[in-house]
Amino acid sequence: MSKLVLIDGNSIAYRAFFALPLLNNQKGVYTNAVYGFTTMLLKVLEEEDPSHILVAFDAGKTTFRHETFDEYKSGRQKTPSELSEQLPLIRETLDAFQISHTELANYEADDIIGTLSKQAEAEGWDVRVYTGDKDLLQLVSDKTTVALTKKGVTNIESYDVAAIDEKYGIKPAQIVDMKGLMGDSSDNIPGVPGIGEKTALKLLKEYDSVENVLDSIEHISGKKMKERLTEHKKQALMSKELAVIYRDVPLQVAIEEIKRRSYDTKQLSELFKELEFQSLLGSIDGAENEKESLEDISFEAVDTLSEDMLKSPSALMVEVPHENYHHADIWGISVVHEDGRYYFPLEAAVKSDAFRKWAQDASKEKYTFDTKRAMVALGWHGITLKGVTHDALIASYLIDPSVSSHSVTDIASRQQKNIVHSDEAVYGKGAKQKKPEDPDLAEHLVRKGEAVFTLKPRLEEELKNNEQFQLFTELEMPLTLILGEMETTGVKVDKQQLEKIGTELDEKLDQLQSDIYELAGTEFNINSPKQLGPILFEKLDLPVIKKTKTGYSTSADVLEKLEDKHDIIPKLLLYRQVSKLKSTYIEGLLKVIHPDTNKIHTMFNQAITQTGRLSSTEPNLQNIPIRLEEGRRIRKAFISAEPGWSILAADYSQIELRVLAHIAKDEGLMEAFQKNMDVHTKTAMDVFHVDEDDVTSNMRRTAKAVNFGIVYGISDYGLSQSLGITRKEAQEFIDRYLASYPNVKEYMDDIKEEAREKGYVTTLLNRRRYLPEITSKNFNRRSFAERTAMNTPIQGTAADIIKQAMVDVNEALNNQNLHSRLLLQVHDELIFEVPEEEIDTMKELVSSVMEKTMQLDVPLEVEVSYGPTWYDAK
DNA sequence: GAGATCACGC
DNA sequence: GACGTACGTGATCTCC
Numbered sequence: 001m002s003k004l005v006l007i008d009g010n011s012i013a014y015r016a017f018f019a020l021p022l023l024n025n026q027k028g029v030y031t032n033a034v035y036g037f038t039t040m041l042l043k044v045l046e047e048e049d050p051s052h053i054l055v056a057f058d059a060g061k062t063t064f065r066h067e068t069f070d071e072y073k074s075g076r077q078k079t080p081s082e083l084s085e086q087l088p089l090i091r092e093t094l095d096a097f098q099i100s101h102t103e104l105a106n107y108e109a110d111d112i113i114g115t116l117s118k119q120a121e122a123e124g125w126d127v128r129v130y131t132g133d134k135d136l137l138q139l140v141s142d143k144t145t146v147a148l149t150k151k152g153v154t155n156i157e158s159y160d161v162a163a164i165d166e167k168y169g170i171k172p173a174q175i176v177d178m179k180g181l182m183g184d185s186s187d188n189i190p191g192v193p194g195i196g197e198k199t200a201l202k203l204l205k206e207y208d209s210v211e212n213v214l215d216s217i218e219h220i221s222g223k224k225m226k227e228r229l230t231e232h233k234k235q236a237l238m239s240k241e242l243a244v245i246y247r248d249v250p251l252q253v254a255i256e257e258i259k260r261r262s263y264d265t266k267q268l269s270e271l272f273k274e275l276e277f278q279s280l281l282g283s284i285d286g287a288e289n290e291k292e293s294l295e296d297i298s299f300e301a302v303d304t305l306s307e308d309m310l311k312s313p314s315a316l317m318v319e320v321p322h323e324n325y326h327h328a329d330i331w332g333i334s335v336v337h338e339d340g341r342y343y344f345p346l347e348a349a350v351k352s353d354a355f356r357k358w359a360q361d362a363s364k365e366k367y368t369f370d371t372k373r374a375m376v377a378l379g380w381h382g383i384t385l386k387g388v389t390h391d392a393l394i395a396s397y398l399i400d401p402s403v404s405s406h407s408v409t410d411i412a413s414r415q416q417k418n419i420v421h422s423d424e425a426v427y428g429k430g431a432k433q434k435k436p437e438d439p440d441l442a443e444h445l446v447r448k449g450e451a452v453f454t455l456k457p458r459l460e461e462e463l464k465n466n467e468q469f470q471l472f473t474e475l476e477m478p479l480t481l482i483l484g485e486m487e488t489t490g491v492k493v494d495k496q497q498l499e500k501i502g503t504e505l506d507e508k509l510d511q512l513q514s515d516i517y518e519l520a521g522t523e524f525n526i527n528s529p530k531q532l533g534p535i536l537f538e539k540l541d542l543p544v545i546k547k548t549k550t551g552y553s554t555s556a557d558v559l560e561k562l563e564d565k566h567d568i569i570p571k572l573l574l575y576r577q578v579s580k581l582k583s584t585y586i587e588g589l590l591k592v593i594h595p596d597t598n599k600i601h602t603m604f605n606q607a608i609t610q611t612g613r614l615s616s617t618e619p620n621l622q623n624i625p626i627r628l629e630e631g632r633r634i635r636k637a638f639i640s641a642e643p644g645w646s647i648l649a650a651d652y653s654q655i656e657l658r659v660l661a662h663i664a665k666d667e668g669l670m671e672a673f674q675k676n677m678d679v680h681t682k683t684a685m686d687v688f689h690v691d692e693d694d695v696t697s698n699m700r701r702t703a704k705a706v707n708f709g710i711v712y713g714i715s716d717y718g719l720s721q722s723l724g725i726t727r728k729e730a731q732e733f734i735d736r737y738l739a740s741y742p743n744v745k746e747y748m749d750d751i752k753e754e755a756r757e758k759g760y761v762t763t764l765l766n767r768r769r770y771l772p773e774i775t776s777k778n779f780n781r782r783s784f785a786e787r788t789a790m791n792t793p794i795q796g797t798a799a800d801i802i803k804q805a806m807v808d809v810n811e812a813l814n815n816q817n818l819h820s821r822l823l824l825q826v827h828d829e830l831i832f833e834v835p836e837e838e839i840d841t842m843k844e845l846v847s848s849v850m851e852k853t854m855q856l857d858v859p860l861e862v863e864v865s866y867g868p869t870w871y872d873a874k
Numbered sequence: 875g876a877g878a879t880c881a882c883g884c
Numbered sequence: 885g886a887c888g889t890a891c892g893t894g895a896t897c898t899c900c
Contacts (some may be wrong), residue, residue, distance in 0.1 A: 018886045132885095186885070462896095528897055529879055543877055548879070555880060583895055607893070613884085620893045622881035631882080656884095712884085712890040721889095780888055791890065795884095828884050 180240025336449030490599030596801030713791025
């Protein structure tokens with residue numbers, strides 16, 4: 001059975017362009033529409049598996065419709081140049097896919113599609129049309145269906161005859177009559193003034209067509225309506241005519257010629273590389289097997305190491321293929337320096353005194369990619385890696401934190417050095433990942449080493465150009481080692497304690513579950529929003545507050561609004577809270593207790609966030625509950641590894657707002673900190689113009705939310721959500737805030753201007769974040785970029801400070817030969833384990849080092865607390 | 875395996 | 885006509 005897919009090229013490109021942020025490659029070529037178009041194309045090819053396919057484009061400005069109506073499509077906004085530039089690239093992509101595309105002077109893409117679908121139907125084929133334009137619904141028949149883009153590009157809604165009947169109550173052929181009556185503002189088709197979709201459909205249900213409606217004007221009720229129809233008779237007929245797709249276009253392509261061909265893998269992968277569509281490279285059949293040919297590279301694979309193979313400086317690659325490097329599986333090691341390239345298996349390294357000595361010698365310089373991974377994995381094999389002076393991962397991240405992949409391969413290709421295959425190409429991906437044959441693995445690791453070695457000067461040069469070299473060598477590189485030590489040390493957890501809490505939670509869950517079933521009058525999966533929605537909003541008939549794209553929203557903020565409407569609601573909220581604790585924190589944490597150490601070893605990602613903060617995974621120890629007592633108890637399971645030691649927590653008080661006060665040099669705000677006031681109360685005083693004693697709890701709550709908004713860069717919308725007020729009211733609070741703190745206002749304006757001029761913003765230590773969308777014509781994207789511009793220097797500087805504090809504290813611990821150990825960092829706090837006899841020293845030392853780490857115009861304040869468990873350190 | 879929804883921390 | 889709202893991680897459900 002033949003199946004023809006027809007794609008409305010301009011329409012889909014248009015949708016893709018607006019659905020995606022304005023992406024561009026290194027050369028500054030915009031690619032978002034091409035990307036969106038291509039993802040849709042890949043999905044269509046896979047899902048439809050068509051035998052024939054063609055993409056139709058509009059040609060030129062005028063078509064035969066302009067002869068009927070010279071105002072046709074006039075008044076339309078010009079296509080943005082960022083989009084029209086991409087249309088040739090889309091055609092190029094289609095060529096690489098070997099998919100036919102065509103356009104024809106005097107006709108629109110619609111007409112080409114109409115003509116080919118007619119021909120295909122005559123042959124008895126199935127036809128499927130992809131477009132964002134409802135006009136094409138008129139082509140729907142027994143053989144033809146239309147896929148309309150709903151949201152974005154890949155989210156589509158499919159229309160057959162029944163679906164059109166359901167939605168509009170008319171036949172496909174009547175779509176043009178509908179247009180004739182209601183018109184189409186986007187094409188400047190006038191229709192009949194005063195008639196919209198509703199009225200048009202009502203008339204058509206009774207009279208079938210525009211012609212019949214006009215012939216029956218006297219029977220139609222309503223004086224106004226009669227007048228309108230009489231007066232605009234001609235216009236209605238013309239509008240209908242304009243909407244009719246012409247299905248006998250003199251096409252040059254014969255239908256047999258648009259047979260689907262297999263695509264040109266080489267051309268396509270080259271194009272994707274050029275456009276930097278890394279994620280799509282993998283989805284091209286054959287691309288992962290067919291590695292591009294790289295220039296030969298010579299190396300030695302050895303089983304015994306000698307000293308002359310290990311020089312200073314060398315690139316050192318330790319391949320730890322599994323995401324979690326605490327399990328220490330190492331596939332192989334390569335060393336590359338000026339005089340040679342070597343590959344050897346882990347066993348060779350472990351048994352080699354020469355390697356151990358070299359690796360542990362801080363004076364032997366090493367360049368790596370992801371030092372922490374290599375360091376921790378080697379550490380598990382008893383080798384303490386030292387002397388790393390350059391980490392390409394960290395360098396790449398500092399140069400531009402937004403790039404989606406910092407792999408060796410991608411860093412190399414960004415520097416125009418195609419000398420290393422992707423890991424995916426060599427190892428496969430996902431479940432298919434496997435260790436390749438020895439020579440292939442060896443060559444791959446050597447290539448990575450070669451890339452790291454040769455790219456080092458280029459990356460350093462970029463860092464220096466950005467004035468980030470100091471940030472790199474004196475902050476982030478030392479920090480990597482500290483994080484590695486923290487991860488290797490791990491945190492002791494009391495397994496029995498976790499299990500005990502788990503049992504209690506289970507009992508609660510059982511009780512809640514049966515209560516909920518009883519209140520609902522039925523049993524269902526409470527964890528499924530899809531099942532919960534209908535029960536709440538249909539069976540129990542509660543008011544619908546919010547919908548998601550797949551159904552009713554049942555999120556906590558919705559449920560809170562319904563709290564006193566039904567007894568089931570508080571039970572649900574509690575159920576959610578308890579089951580989150582059980583699954584994420586009890587079961588999740590028990591799962592990641594390392595069998596060898598009985599501790600939890602998280603991994604801090606130092607190269608992921610856009611602001612410079614760290615993140616934590618497997619498990620995430622930066623989101624252990626604290627707000628609600630029920631969850632806070634989880635912290636009782638976090639204990640010190642040594643008997644009698646304590647957990648000590650030191651947190652910066654209001655660090656972001658202090659940073660803001662410093663950056664903006666705002667007197668009102670600075671006063672709050674210089675006098676050590678409660679900052680939210682102070683904000684309430686300034687915003688509401690009242691004395692301290694007259695600040696109500698509600699005023700303070702509002703002020704706190706506004707401060708929160710400032711720190712996290714939320715919008716008026718975000719603030720309105722958190723305070724449960726209207727957007728307008730939220731904006732008023734923001735305006736009052738800025739009026740109270742004029743220098744903050746000035747800072748906000750200046751930083752936006754700076755972002756527009758430079759294209760990026762920086763933190764106190766020159767961390768950088770690019771904001772290309774700050775000049776976007778799209779209001780939402782531009783606004784988002786502006787909020788980011790205001791927020792990133794604040795949050796990023798706070799991140800700089802605590803990172804610097806970690807380096808300083810670590811140095812102090814070493815200098816004073818203390819046994820206390822840094823365990824965790826949670827954005828504004830540091831967690832240590834401390835022997836009894838060092839408690840007093842540490843209380844003093846940690847707070848003074850943290851407070852002195854950076855000299856701001858306002859004092860930094862640190863609060864220290866400690867106890868036998870993390871819970872008690874409050 | 876991917877995407878949607880929900881929830882936790884800062 | 886577009887359209888989505890601080891970030892990052894993780895669990896579960898659902899559909900393919």
